[in-house]
Amino acid sequence: MNNKKNILLVILLLTMVSLAAISVEEGQLLLTKIDQQSNFEGTNLSALMTMIAEDPDTGIEKTKVLQYRSDDDDKFLLLIQEPAVKKGQGYLLIEDNLWFYDPESRKFSHTSLKDQFNNSDANNSDFNASSLAKDYVVRTISEGTLGSYAVYVIEVEATNNEVTYPTQKLWVTRQGNLILKSEDYSAGGRLMRTSYYPSYAKAGEKVIPTKMIFVDELIKGKKTTITLGDISVKPISATVFTKAYVERVNK
Amino acid sequence: MNLIKIAFRNVSRQKRRSNLLAIAIAFGVMMIILVNSLTHGLVQNTQTNFESALGGHIYISGEILLPSGRKANRIDNTAVLNAVIPQFSSFIIDSQKRSSISGNFIFRSKTTSGMVYGVHWDEEESLLNALSVVEGSLDRINEADAIVLPLEVMEKLNLVLNEKLLLTFDTVTGQANVGEFTIVAVTKDTSGLGFSAAYANIDYVNALLGLETDEYQSYNLILTSLSLVNPITEEIKQAIRAQGVPLKPEPEKEDVSMFSMAVEGMFGTVANEEPWEGTRFKVENLNDFMDMVTQVVAILDAVALGMFLIMLMITMVGLVNTFRMIMIERTQEIGTMRSVGMQKRDVTKLFLLEGLILALRGAFLGIIAAMVIGAIIRIIPFPDGTPLAILLHNGHISVPLVPSNIIMVTVIISIITVLAVWSPARKAAKLTPADALRL
């Protein structure tokens, strides 16, 4: 009797083990699901974006912009709301052509994007489509918690040597497959940046982080916080991406 | 008759006039020698400074095409260079293999951009000699993570010796990476080129860049003579092509095609390059960077030559007039000499000799003056960080006196003087003794 009980106990516990563990292959599938629900290709997106860049040397810089994005037509409009000295300035990007509008002189001019967000810790790749499943392979996966959320802690390694961060550690919610935190490591294995995604917005099957915090792990005190508000995925009318619209919305 | 003795005596007779003439000639000679020496020194120093900053006269690098279409600065096929370079060994004094990282130095909350060259310390004697160390020493350079840092980076980041410094950059394939270095020495920029680089062990730099230990990104050659730079560059390019490996196509240098490239860029996209296999080599040389300097030097030389010719003209006119006066003054003397048996050609020879002696005396004085002034100019110290640093050697102007220049100037002055004196000498010789004595 006791032996039977012991055997049952062992079987029960071992079953728990097999139920609790997640395999590397399942982890890889998880990356695919994250990509699918994150990509907004073919969709329009409008949002009010607030970016606060903190730098121990230069202080805090706050920028608020209204952005309109239409991936189908390769069009993008950004209208600066803050700081006040730049309010009304607009960047209209259509294919490879960029116009900058200055509300003071009421003139449009060709310019380059390079200086736009130059002090930020966000990389351009942060705003591109997610391609985790293609660029990374899961090395280890385990269960854990982050704050009050049950997560999978996934260590991934790049599949090729051209990906910016060769190694990443991701904290992904077990429910909903949302990345809450990501640690980005250099080619030499040094932690360079920690990214936090504490809140998301959902539209159908797609999710988009509504708050992103990028902490520079090499320069103490340097971080950038990006918040998206008033998000809309409604189709954007073509008139928004015209010089006429930019002139109309400005004083 | 010993015409030379007589000529010497005649020249010594009219001390004031002779001295004035000699001084005029000396001034012209001094100016042309000094200007030529200065431009020579300028070119020499600029080339030396570029040479030590860029690490040689000829720079061979390579790039490979990554699967994504991006290019990586890397030489995959060192066998090609191992086959090509020995063909030119008789023209090569020294060679260096280097890798480099361009990134951001970080210390606590401060950052600044910078360049780190990875070098084989035991093979770069000339670099060791060229580095001007202001703090620390080069004894520890062989430590794995040692870095020799320029003073301006130290000041920007408030660093002290032996501190640890981070460098963020991209590897050759574009991955983000961070390197940690220990500062063992601090140098100041003496080349005046404005880009002060840091130096570290090439093995460590390669590891950070994602290269193998024995790899390098650029092979720099120092030639026996600067005049060989362009021809050897062309021959190396041909030798590389003969190995069957691709060479990076050169952009045309004419203004017309630059204009059409600009127009193409404004109205369309520049055509994509043809893809290639393996390493595509690029061969550049010092003159690619020296173009502007050589143009300035050519202008200076032309100006100096122009000044010299003008001075010669003035001197010549002065000599002609002076000797005409001498001839008139010494008409009776000529008559006397002719009447005691001096032939016409001897009279001519005498005047020519006098002219030659004046010229040589003037040239000699001019050369001495050039040497003295050159020595004074060489002593003048220039402050650190002067924008003229590229033209200087260790903070001083170089004024090398080139013997061939001196000889050439002396010969030219002598010829000009003889030509100037020819006409009055001939006229003097043509005087009949009777007419000469009567006047």
Added chain:
Amino acid sequence: MRKNLLVFILCLLILTPILAVDEEALFGSSFDDDLFGGDDFLVEDISETEIDLEQLMLTDEAGITLGGSYSFSITPGWSWNLDNETDTGTLATDLSAKLFFDARPSADIRVFGKAVISYPFDEVENKRTFSDILSIKELFSDFSIHDRLFLRVGKQTLNWGVGYFFSPADLLNLSEIDPSDPDKELEGPLSVKMNMPLGIDNLYGYVIVPEDAKDITDAAVAVKYEKVIGKSELGFGAYYRNGQAPAAMVTLSSGIGDVSVFGEGMLSYGSDKKYLKNDYSTYYENPDDRFYFSATAGANFTWNDKESDRSVTFAAQYYYNGEGTNLNTVILMPFQNNGYHYGATSVSFMLTKKVSVGLFWYGNMEDLSGLVKPSITWKPVDAVSMTLGLNGTYGDIGDEFTMVGRMLGVSLGFTLGEANF
């Protein structure tokens, strides 16, 4: 009992690594706990109905926005005439305020007006009229027809040319660009502007009503088509007004690397320019029975140092005025661009957040006279700035910029209490 315990412990040992809790999450940073420790919902549905972002900036909750700016400056200076060796002291004061209203009763229409009030406020010896004290710079409304044709109707600054210091193609605005202050807003005419976006290109039509118009035939019409080719934008335009020389123009704005380049060409049949003759009472007019071609080309460039506040801004432009004259029977008043060849350059260096230096040159390249103005500005606090400037003119007496002799001046300007609201 003991066996059960042993089995239990064994299973725990097997299970623990797999069920291992992330050490950081257990003992980890308070930052993580602050962000993820609460009970807030992680995911919210995107709200589609509340705010229409397209309309957001076209409308105003309050219905109307008021704003403006204020500036006061006082600039004492001294100038010397180097040729007749006289000197004078000068004192320039500028007190002005700009007021604007932006009324957006609905997304379909808005009305904008801007006025400038400038000192002195009274009529001083009948020299100032009311319109000098309070002048309406802009007063227009914006609306569209079926979101295809966008109209702006009223007094408005028109964007016709692309030149920075000079714009020969700009026949529409009432004032010309002042090369020494090229960013200043130009005064525009009373007009109807129609804009039809055609994909990435734009078609514009203008009907301009001049101040001296007596009937409809006095109105001017203009059309412009902007075409994007590659990374450049070409503009083709034409202008006609009864009784004036008709003109056609072409503009180009593009970039080569980090440098922006621009150019304009204008061809008119006949010329409306007239020049004051030496007798100071009669005028010389260009003949009307031929073509006149004018052109300009220029570039500008800005560089910012990422690690500090330093920046450099550079602009240069050459202008060929085909309607110009170099007759010695006329007087070329300076700053009127009545000669043939002109150039202008400005360079400014921002050395720190508070200090900048600048250099401006503007000259007639035919008679080789011109103006050079170096200056240095210091802004110790937000509402105060001081500018030390030199200005000198060079050329022979009688040349355009040195009509009465070469001048050398120095000024120290104080701008106080400047604000935008």
